[in-house]
Amino acid sequence: MAHKDHRVTLRPLTAGDEHEFLALVAASAELHRPWMSLPDTPPKFRAYVTRYEGPDEESHLVCRRDTGAIAGLININSIIRGRFQSASLGYAAFASSAGRGYMSEGLDLVVRHAFEQLRLHRLEAQIQSENHASIRLVRRAGFRNEGCSPDLLFIDGAWRDHERWAITNAMAGIVPAEPHPTLPER
Template sequence: MGRPQRVTLRRITSLDQDEFLERVHASTDLFGPRMPLPATPEAFQAFLGRFDEGQSADGLLICLRDTDVIVGNVNINSIIRGRFQSASLGYAAFEPYAGRGYMSEGLGLVLRHAFEELRLHRLEAQIQPDNQASIKLVQRLGFRNEGYSPDLLFIDGAWRGHERWAVTNDMAGLVPDAPHPTLPAH
């Protein structure tokens, strides 16, 4: 029997605004321009508007099980159905909780949610090569490096190259009982 989970996963809501903004402000040195999260109430409300509970994007929070304190943020972005059944991940740990293994546990729950509940086949993470903490995180979770794309994402005023990391539901051992209804039979 494995270690009990220290974290839970839940969808972000408007009720999270104040705590989320506090965590973002406390963590700007941690992720800097790499993960541009909303820093004002207006930006937070716009951020929430991107999510539609797993239809095209899903906004999730990693929270401490005992206190429900927010320790990290995960976005399942650009969900594409049909023959692709794929999405991109964006994530950030918050201070003072970074470096304690909460993101590893939380992203493990995200994989279960994405593969079993959303019934996706593949998740991708685009990571800047100097972000070694993020690379180690996805490696721990079984993602494979699929190469480097120059000028992939526009971050902090410039196009930035990223390593592309991916994991499939069969690689993670989380194949759903039935495929998503939008997957063609042939």
């Protein structure tokens, strides 16, 4: 998935990405700590790929259009249908590409995909308040801060407080012509 004005494209994470992905995770360990941990061994990577093969999760690699190199990843987690039509985002830039705007472009593509193709109503991102780069990323994308949840996620060995940021399809100006078939009429 690409957009003509973007320097990046999205593609699904696959088993064939193992070598490049694990090398990027190793090179980015300091960037990611203490905000998140990604699979760092072949068995953990294979389990990670398997997780995203189901219907309620998607993992998108943000790849540079000029070289095809992986710049980061954005996951659409815990897709809930019915009256909620919502999902949670998780994402990480890799150190070799951090700070160049690739993740902003990738997030724009994921938001469009979630609202146009998946026909979701809402996306959420939970962010530790000290993770200023992540907060800038979602703020640039139009997410709004909806408050703080104490002890929300288990990260780096402890339950951490997280700010909740969200965007709806209406906020993004991407309301699908037809709602997802699991949305009740009333």
